[in-house]
Amino acid sequence: MSNTYQMIVCGVGGQGILTITDIIVMAARKKGLHILGSEVHGMAQKGGSVVTNLKIGEKLHSPTNPIGTCEVLVGLEQNESLRYMKFLKPRGIAITSNTVLFPISWKKDKKAADYAKEKIEENITKFDVKLVMIEAEKLAIEAGLALTQNIVLLGALSQVERFPLTEDELRDALKQRVPAKYLEQNLKAFELGIKTVKNL
Amino acid sequence: MAKLEELIANEENIVLCLGNEAIARGAIEAGVQLFAAYPGTPSSEASTAIIAASKKLGFYAEWSTNEKVAFETAYAASISGIKAMTACKHVGINVLADALYSAAYMGTKGGFVLLVGDDPHCFSSQNEQDSRWLGVSAQVPVLEPSNPQEAKEFTKLAFEISEKFETILVVRSTTRISHARSDVQFNKYETSFREGVFEKSNRYKCLPALARANHPKLVAKMESIKEWIPESGLSVVEGQNDTEYGIITSGISYAYVKDALEILDKDVPILKLGMVAPLDEKSILEFARNKKNIVFIEEVDPYLEDRISALFIQNGIVPKIHGKCTGITKKYHELNSRLVAEALQSVIGGELASVGEIQKAEEEITDFIPFRPPLFCPGCQHRAAFWELSKVVRKNKGIFASDIGCYSLDPWVTDTILCMGAGISMANGFSRIIKDKPIFAYIGDSTFFHTGLTALANAVYHKANINVLVLDNRMTAMTGFQPNPTEVIDIADVAKSLGVEYVVEFDPYDFENGKKTFEEALQHEGPTVIIMRKICANEWWRQQRRSGQKIEVYHIDPETCIACGTCIVQYQCPAISWSVDTNSKGKKYSIIDPSMCTGCSVCSQICPVKAISKEVDIDE
Numbered sequence: 001m002s003n004t005y006q007m008i009v010c011g012v013g014g015q016g017i018l019t020i021t022d023i024i025v026m027a028a029r030k031k032g033l034h035i036l037g038s039e040v041h042g043m044a045q046k047g048g049s050v051v052t053n054l055k056i057g058e059k060l061h062s063p064t065n066p067i068g069t070c071e072v073l074v075g076l077e078q079n080e081s082l083r084y085m086k087f088l089k090p091r092g093i094a095i096t097s098n099t100v101l102f103p104i105s106w107k108k109d110k111k112a113a114d115y116a117k118e119k120i121e122e123n124i125t126k127f128d129v130k131l132v133m134i135e136a137e138k139l140a141i142e143a144g145l146a147l148t149q150n151i152v153l154l155g156a157l158s159q160v161e162r163f164p165l166t167e168d169e170l171r172d173a174l175k176q177r178v179p180a181k182y183l184e185q186n187l188k189a190f191e192l193g194i195k196t197v198k199n200l
Numbered sequence: 201m202a203k204l205e206e207l208i209a210n211e212e213n214i215v216l217c218l219g220n221e222a223i224a225r226g227a228i229e230a231g232v233q234l235f236a237a238y239p240g241t242p243s244s245e246a247s248t249a250i251i252a253a254s255k256k257l258g259f260y261a262e263w264s265t266n267e268k269v270a271f272e273t274a275y276a277a278s279i280s281g282i283k284a285m286t287a288c289k290h291v292g293i294n295v296l297a298d299a300l301y302s303a304a305y306m307g308t309k310g311g312f313v314l315l316v317g318d319d320p321h322c323f324s325s326q327n328e329q330d331s332r333w334l335g336v337s338a339q340v341p342v343l344e345p346s347n348p349q350e351a352k353e354f355t356k357l358a359f360e361i362s363e364k365f366e367t368i369l370v371v372r373s374t375t376r377i378s379h380a381r382s383d384v385q386f387n388k389y390e391t392s393f394r395e396g397v398f399e400k401s402n403r404y405k406c407l408p409a410l411a412r413a414n415h416p417k418l419v420a421k422m423e424s425i426k427e428w429i430p431e432s433g434l435s436v437v438e439g440q441n442d443t444e445y446g447i448i449t450s451g452i453s454y455a456y457v458k459d460a461l462e463i464l465d466k467d468v469p470i471l472k473l474g475m476v477a478p479l480d481e482k483s484i485l486e487f488a489r490n491k492k493n494i495v496f497i498e499e500v501d502p503y504l505e506d507r508i509s510a511l512f513i514q515n516g517i518v519p520k521i522h523g524k525c526t527g528i529t530k531k532y533h534e535l536n537s538r539l540v541a542e543a544l545q546s547v548i549g550g551e552l553a554s555v556g557e558i559q560k561a562e563e564e565i566t567d568f569i570p571f572r573p574p575l576f577c578p579g580c581q582h583r584a585a586f587w588e589l590s591k592v593v594r595k596n597k598g599i600f601a602s603d604i605g606c607y608s609l610d611p612w613v614t615d616t617i618l619c620m621g622a623g624i625s626m627a628n629g630f631s632r633i634i635k636d637k638p639i640f641a642y643i644g645d646s647t648f649f650h651t652g653l654t655a656l657a658n659a660v661y662h663k664a665n666i667n668v669l670v671l672d673n674r675m676t677a678m679t680g681f682q683p684n685p686t687e688v689i690d691i692a693d694v695a696k697s698l699g700v701e702y703v704v705e706f707d708p709y710d711f712e713n714g715k716k717t718f719e720e721a722l723q724h725e726g727p728t729v730i731i732m733r734k735i736c737a738n739e740w741w742r743q744q745r746r747s748g749q750k751i752e753v754y755h756i757d758p759e760t761c762i763a764c765g766t767c768i769v770q771y772q773c774p775a776i777s778w779s780v781d782t783n784s785k786g787k788k789y790s791i792i793d794p795s796m797c798t799g800c801s802v803c804s805q806i807c808p809v810k811a812i813s814k815e816v817d818i819d820e
Contacts, residue, residue, distance in 0.1 A: 025216060029383070035381070035383070037380065037382070038379060040324075048572055048573060048574035061456070061537075062452070062456045062458070062536065063381075064536050066537055067538055068553065068558050079569060079570055102777055104573070104772050105571050106570050107777060107778065119568060123565045127558065127561045146795065
């Protein structure tokens, strides 16, 4: 177990969670690392909360990561990052977008947006984790395509110490995975993700 | 997901794929020649992959109208000497059970495999039914793989065992196997598709006298399979021989046990059963005979625990039993390596890192994490239909019996959801005893052909005063947009030919027409069928984008919007949310995310101040 790198990617259905999971998996495979993942299909994909589990390493048995086991969490939405924060190890790294997507229960309350701004981050810090908050939407727009928020976070992930894949390995997989006509924007989003972490 | 070319490539290769795709590959390597299934999470991707492969490899495969039809189709092929397979989710078993229980008596010829995807934790299901019991109740052997690689091997092996013993083989997967992704070794395969040969025989008639004669044969068959398991290599003992403890497990639970023992740094012998019915009594007794404690680790029901405990009593051995009976694991929901480590620690000891701090933080934040239920997609015609219906149902205090499909997500009017096809039948029941309220049933196109047809015939026959609403979105959307008979059979024609007098069709986005139709239908005595036909908005949106068609999105005028929340809070379109900024009156307003809007127009129809209109293209 000690050699197994455990992580989760979470967000709201439709945010590109499976895409970055794919890229990580492709890069890991190319490097000859073993990978075991778990995802949930069906009802959960319709704008619901989505999480994928990943394990990279040698002796891989069960496909899910229980509470307190992950080195890193990549969250595409703040509430979802908070929801899955318990899966991080003490002092694990939470790379989360500052994006807030309002669930219907909150849309009823017009003040929820203000609450979200103040409280979510405070709640995340109740966990003993290293929080890396990224303005993913802003950077994705800067890259030329709002849909590349997931790739911004992937860029940031590549800078995590001990993460088993390098920047170059992830970039190569990214090139293979995203549609050619949006490659330029995706690569830029990836670079912006790298840069924003380096500047932290 | 793996590509089709990879899935069918006839070479030795390691492919990263879903457990379900590994199962599909197993069927291909075994040489499946007829496949029929009805989709259902978590089994669907296996069927999708086999059906896609069939077109390339040249064998017959179909999406059937329901699980029973699929099973019977495959069964006929099997008794004609052809390798056949069917697949369903756990509750699909209930639909095909009528055929299964008798087919088990009659036996098979060509390898026959029934893949069932169980869903512990109800990720996409209505219950946590445990299909391992089929081994006892229907007397069919059940294989239970513990990872995607085994899922492939066991599927292949299932065909072999089926042919060896002329029996139906159940391959039981669970969500965490079916939807796990890992490397799977693919092997070369030979296909020798041939014509079926049906040898006439009394064996295939389940008449009482013949069934009475077949039953002892079935019991004997299960006995001989039981005797054979030890030589099959399906029962595996791991770890040092130890007289103190032993763990008995199977399927995904085995994976949790392996992780848990590593976490606890303990070496305890494990007996992993690849076949969970019939039980490999010889290996189980050998494993347990000299042990003081036997720990059972399994998800949901205490299937192994109860059956093996009985076996111990029958054989006069009395280890202490740890499992569901001692509460170390629960009889519901899925397990994980932590839960299993805690369970094992309570019996065998060992160190387990505390998660107390995390649990404390979790308690503090729980109330702040919003519930995020799955919703209708932007532009979904179900939302439009239900919105319109909610006015009618509420005004008339109607009772609303819904069904299984995307429309189960309705937040407004649904009173009951039971199982596939139950909406119309339950409406029939309500109409018999509740006379002062209108009764509605709601059903999708795929569910209509699945089990709605018979219920509608019953309603016509008995002149039930009900309103049957069919939402025909042209496909089986919930499980991944599979095709179904609505492609070629007109539901309105079906209803009319069954004798429904009032049959109307309209576009669910057309509210004016809808209102008129509902009012008219309520005046009608006897069953009415109202068909709302429109291609699934999600699929339509994808088609538009793929073909480069522009989608005419809507936008909201910030100054006209009065922030009443009709579009956001009541209509609940995911594409609409509150603005961050305020308008000139200092008020927040609604905004439409143009990347999500499908241009369905419904919000513009329901806005009380007409603040929503089609976005004007600046270029024009």
